[in-house]
Each structure stands twice: as C-alpha cells, then as structure tokens.
Amino acid sequence: MTYETVIGLEVHAQLLTRSKMYCACAADYAAAAPNTRVCPVCLGLPGALPVINKRAIEFVMMTALALNCTIPEHTKFDRKNYPYPDLMKGYQISQYDAPIGINGWLAIDVNGEEKRIGINRVHMEEDVAKLLHRTTPLGESSTLIDVNRSGVPLMEIVSEPDVRSAEEARQYLIKLRSILQYLGVSTGNMEEGSFRCDANVSIRPAGSEEYMTKVEVKNMNSFKSVYRALEYEAARQRKVASEGGRLVQETRGWLEDKGVTQSQRSKEHAHDYRYFPEPDLPPLVLSRTWVTKTEAGLPELPDSRRNRFMSEYGLPLYDARLLTNSKSLADYYEATIQMCMEKPDLRKAKTICNWLLGDFARLLNLEDIEVQESKVSPAQLDEFVGLIDKDVISGPASKKVFEEMFKTGKPPGEIAKEQGLTQIGDASAIEEVVRQVIASNAQAVIDFKAGKEQAAKFLVGQVMKATRGRANPQMVGEILQRELEGE
C-alpha cells in the first residue's frame, strides 16, 4: 500500500516587543545577566497581576492579517495549567478558544505550483523561565533558574494538516519566518530559540481523507533538523504500518546526533491542561478600526515583493523568490539597485542579483554571518558592478576582487589596482603581448593559417596567461585576428 504523509506544524515565535507580555520588564533577556529582567509579575510572586502588552497584540494581529486570517471581534485569555519549575505561576496565560486570528493560509511553492497551507489559528502566549542543569566534577547535579525569559511574548501559529512532505514543511517554515521578518515582529532565529517548531505527523493510505494516529515531534532546532526529523518520522511510520504494526499517539523527541525520533510521552500521560478563562484579564475587543488601521499599516510582504522584483527588475521567478525570502538580502539588493539605476537597466539588475545569490550568499554562509554583518556596503557592490560593466576588471579577476572585498571591506577599485587585477584594455599593450606570443608559437601560427580553430583558442590562452588573466579577452581575440591576418 502506498501512504501519504500528513503534517501539521505549530510554530512558536518570540515577539520583538520592548517589554514583556504581562509586565514592564525588558524583553531582551538574551544578553542580560541572569534574573535581572524580573519583577513580581514575571516572577509569579503572590498577589502580582498581569497587564496586557498592547504592542504584542498588535504584532499578533499583523501576523494574522499577513497570513490571511480572519480577526474575530473579541479575543480572550485562558490559563493553561501544568506544573513545572520553569513556569513561575504554575499556569501559562495563553489563548484557548478565542484566538486573535483564525482561518488563514500561507502560500508555498511546490514544483513550480503555488500551494496554500491552511492556518488554523494565531494566538498569544508567554514564554517560560530557563532551567540550567549543572553537574559538578564530583557528580552532584543541580538546576538553576533564570527567570529573564519568563513572560517574554510568544506567538503561536498553528497550521492545518495540509503539509504533505518534509520539503513542504521546510518551505512553509522558510516562508513563515520570512513573513515574520518582513513584519518586523520576530527575529525568526531558530538556533537561538526565538522561532520554534513542533510537528504533528501521521500517514494515511493514499487517496484517503481520514486522519490517522498522529505523533507529535519535538526538539527540532533548525530548518535542517525539521526536514530530517520529518523525513525520518514519516519513514518510520510507513515501516511500522507496512510491517503490520500499530502506531500509537505519542510525543517523540528528535535526537539530532542519532538521527532518530524517540518516544517521550504516550497519550495516557498527556497533560490535562484544565484551561479556563483568565480571570485577571478581561476579554479584549479587537475593534474594526484597530484591525483596519493595522491592516493598512502592513509593510510589503515577501510574495508581493517577489512579484515586484520580477516586473520591476526583470528577475526570473527563481531568483526573485530566493532574494525576497530573506528580507535583509532583498533590502540589500534594493539598496544597491537604487545606487546604480537611475533608469531601468535590467542587465545590471540581473548582474547584482547573480552576485548576491552567488558569491555573496556563499561567503556569508562560509563565515556564518548575516547580511547586515557583512563588510561590503551596497555602495561598494555598486562600484564593483560598475568596474565589471566598464571592463575595468575581467570575469576571472572579478571573483578575486569580490572575495577580497568581502574579507577586508576595502573599495573594489583599490583592491583591483593593488593586486594588479585591473583589466588591460589598452590596445598597444595587448598588441605587444600578442606579437610576442605569435613570435614564440610558430607551430600554432602555422596551424591557424591551415584553418585550425583550436590554434586560435590556444593563442588567446597564451596571451591571457602572459597577462595573468588581466587582458580584455575580446580585445585579445580581435587584435590576434588582425595581427595574424596582417602577416
């Protein structure tokens, strides 16, 4: 029997608000010394009460609108009860049955076709404290609590079970992260834990409409591990099913180093969260004027920017999507374009795109840094492309100049001059080298005259070699032709 994979994704994203969700403490806990971003509210002290961070609600509303959700007139908060030492109040203030956004969708690209993944809901909750487990050299273990993260606003985005493969899941996450970055509501950094993903995975006979036993997969800390974990889990379930085994509803953790998922908790041991309305926070009215104003204030989102890049700069779909997936890369691209294009020059627009998606992206990846951290400014990239355009540097030399520029941040013109990488476009200089090459390659000249095309290429190569690649190849060809015919 062939099976189809059914995946639903739950994403938790920390919001980039200045203060925490329910108190005035600063939300930028990461760089702060432990337990310095705390107050009675986020410490869960007796008697303390939460107050809603309006900005956080706005961020969730923006996200919900960007994900084509409906915004109900009312939203409310609920207590989700479970005991754990990282949960200061013994319950999390979350949203159970009246989320801020419902019934939306997000478009991904599947084999060149647009596919919509349904968004079930977008709601608001709060992060928990961080537990730090320690073991002394004597083997004594203890756990420390850093409460700085407690109460940091967290948005949960729950998809419908519309995802059919690990690759679709990856596409969904890339797109979702991109949207959050465009909105400026989250860094979307998965490695740092500000963007987390859990998945519900099941399989079903191809063609079936029913949902089968689902397994929740947790502990996936990068896009790559999401992909690997889901591939693994779908294959595991197929194997169990094909061997006549029975799948059980459970939570499984992804073990990155072993490359497997492992059972953590069965359905019988699942928490009963005992949700009930948060009595400390009155229901919130999401007024239509508020919603309309928020919608009108939404920035350009990845899809429309992609389309604009295609129509305005003539980029192919593939390039436009890659560029616009990353807001910072797309911003960088447009900053460069604005420097060098007073009137539309599609050729140049494509050249810049090629450099960004090619060597620039490769070097960023190699150094493991973000676009903003690169030493190359859009002005330098503009100068660099100009040098190529004006034949000051040649193709082979340009790669070297770019790498040097990326490493040092020096202006490209200076680099080319310093390292002798400027192209020789001076005809008399080239003529001299051509004559020397003709003189010392008699056999090749004979071959050329006998009509062997190969010989011409060889001679051009010799000229390029003698100039260490700096001669303008087109001029070399022309001069060589002229000199040989003139003989």
Add this chain to the structure above:
Amino acid sequence: MDLCRLTIHEAADLLKKREVSSVELTEAVLHQVEAVDGKVNALVTVTADLALDQARRADERIKRGDATPLTGIPGVLKDNLCTRGIRTTCSSRMLADFVPPYNATVVEKLLGQGMVIIGKANLDEFAMGSSNEHSAFFLTRNPWNTDCVAGGSSGGPAVAVATDETLFALGSDTGGSIRLPASFCNVVGLKPTYGRVSRYGLVAFASSLDQIGPLTKDVTDAATVMNVIAGHDERDSTSLPHPLPDYSSSLVPDIKGMRIGVPREFFVAGMQQGVVDQINAAIALLEGLGAVIDRDASLPSIRYGLAAYYIIGPCEASANLARYDGVKYGYSAPDADSMWDAMEKTKERGFGAEVKRRLMLGTYALSAGYYDAYYLKALKVRTLIRQEFEGAFDKYDALVTPTSPTVPFKIGERLDDPVQMYLADVCTLPVNIAGVPAISVPAGFVDGLPVGLQLIGKPLGEETLLRIAFTYEQATGWHRKKPAVASISI
C-alpha cells in the same frame, strides 16, 4: 480618655488640633494589643517598631500641615496583603516566612497617606474559610464570647477592630470574608464593587471574586478608608476606570423615599429566629426613617449561588495556588529525592486540609470532560444571578438581608461538616458572584452575640449603601457597643 477606642475621624480631629500625637495614639493601640491580643489572637505579626517610626514621621507631617484624614492613624492589614519587608503569611505554613519585595497597591496608597501599620492580622489559610479555624497558626476568638468563632476569613482584622487593637483594618472578601466576621464581631465591613479597589498585591484566592475592603468602627470611617483605597490601578486590569466620588459626602442621615427590597431567598431555612427578629426590626426602622420597603423582592437563582460559588472559587484557586511549589519562595520540603517528589511533599505539608479540599475540588471540576458540567454551568448561574441583581436594581436602590443566618457559632462545631460551614456564607456569596457592593453594619444582639445587617447595592453603588448604613447607624448606635474583653482595664 483611652485613645485606642477612638474612631478614625475622632482621632484625626484630635491629631489635627494637635491635642494628641500619632505616637501617643500608636502607643495606646500597641498597649491594647499587648493587653488583649493574648485572649483573642487577632494578629499574626505586630510591627511595633515600624509603627512607632511611622507615627513619628506622621507627627512631623501633621506639624508641616500636610496631613490627610489617615495620617498617623493606626491600622492593621489582613495577612494576605503584600507588605514590602513585612512577612505576609496568608496564615499558611506555605508562606510562614515569606517577605514580599513589594507593596500591594492599597498598602502603597495607605502608606502614602501616612498610615501607621500596627501589624498583620490572622485569617483562614489563604482566605479559605468562614470561621478563622483554618488558620495554620492559631485560632482567632470572638471577643463577644471567646468560645465562639470570629467569623472568616478576615477574622483577625474584624477582631482587631472590635477589640480596639487598631482603629481600622483592611480585609478581603471573596464570598463574605469581610462582612461575615464584621457581623460576628459587631463592626462595619464593606465589600466594594468588584474592580473598585485594586487587587494588585492581594494574594489571590479566587481572582474573579476577591475584593479588598475596610473593616471599621463606624460607617464614617468606612467612607474615609474607601476614599483612599478605591480607584483605578493600571496594574490591575480588572480595576474600574470610573472616577472616584468623595464617599464622605454620602454620609447624609436621610433615606426618605429610598426604595429598599427585601429578597425572600436570603431568609433561608434553618435561619435563627433571633436573627430574623433583629433583621425585621432593622427593616422596620428603615421604613420608619422614610425608606420604601418591598418585603416581597425575589432573586430566585440565589439558591444556586452556593453551588456555583464552590465551583468558581475552587477552580480559580486551583490555578492561583499552583505557584506554591517550593521552588521559588515559601516552604520547601527538604527531604525529597526528586523534583516531582519535592513539589508533591511541599504541597502536601505546606497546605492545610481546607485549602487542599478546595484545590482538589477545583482541579477536579476543571478536568477534561467535566468543564462543561461544572465550570461552564457555574458561569451560567453567575450570569443568571447577575441578571437578577440587575433586574432588582431597576426597582430598588438597595437590598437588605441578614449578613449571616446565625450569630457566631461555637468553635469546632462545624469543623467536621464543610457544608454546614459553607452555609455561613449563603447570604454573602451571591454578592461576590454578582460583583456588586455590600456592607454589613451592626444590628443588635441575640444572647449577647452580634447580628449584622447586610445592605447590597448596584455596581458602583457604594455611596447609596454608605448613606443608608450611616442613617441606620445614627438611628441605632449598635456599633458603639464594645465587647467586655476589649475593656479590660490595664
């Protein structure tokens, strides 16, 4: 003149005229605490040094001419109100050594006025109880008969006021916790409209029902304290934004033409005849003072109030008290062999029986599959009760009922029968369910034990309540009667 016997307004008058100092007043009160508290056990913590220090500063302030009606006035706080640097125990082993790093909003306001804190008063553990027998530390006794209960859960505050161990007290009221002990101890107790007084810093029992209010020697003082503690607080999202009236200006002895309903459902089966007689006498008096009485008012859903209350309260409590796990503060079981074991042992030993009973009730009622049958149904009852109160207030300016079906009962009498104990609140808890204000005022005695008259108002109707209560008080003077135990000559 024994200074501790003064009301706030009498003392403020003398302070203002500089006939007495706050230090003298505070010393007199501390003296009374020393003489009397051993017999009634109202206070968990006495902050004598702090009080004298605050009194000295209050005197300076009075000298500067920038005194307020509460400057230099000694008061006590129920021990579930957070006080910075003063332990706040909730009369629980769990928080026996807990010292909050912050002040409740009401405490902050009172301190801003120059109040003198005499100490923290006893309560049923985490305010769960009607008799003060559920304090983990000791039992507060009724000053009118020390074999009887003080009422709860604000038993300590009520007794402290009744025995002149303070000029006033703050309590909290979730189902009657201010009014019942006020009634049992012959003092005035006001439960304001839900949201009128900030709950920030009140250790939560049932968040949608809890409300802080004053316990005072007379109605005038209740208005004075309300003027300070009421008002919007941005730290409490459930606090009301409405402008604050001057409550003292409603102290007018005139209720002519006021429409007062007597809802028959509050006269429950098993009610003491003596109480019924006193309340009827009080109603007749109100009528005599010019009020238009309707003895046939009805709020039929009230009879489901007790059941709804014992779902909503415990459900909220089961979440509110989950934070006491021994990890961050408070009691922590020292002999556990794992994290889960530590959390379990902490709760097992840190909480008393009544708290555990309610936590179990709430946890059960919220569990998967039971929510609709219990919590949701209780919320529906709540809506019905609210609507019936709204309907009643279309017709009446206030409702009048007994505060308690009985006078104070004997210590130990109801301890083994929780339902009998819960019935003590049957007249008071509908008020919390509806979120409306109510006041209990002294209304006479049955066999030497006090009876309380409860007046219930519409949302933000405190002024009307104060006016009726003031008029009634002026006409009777029951509040001036003092228990013998308080007047032991020193």
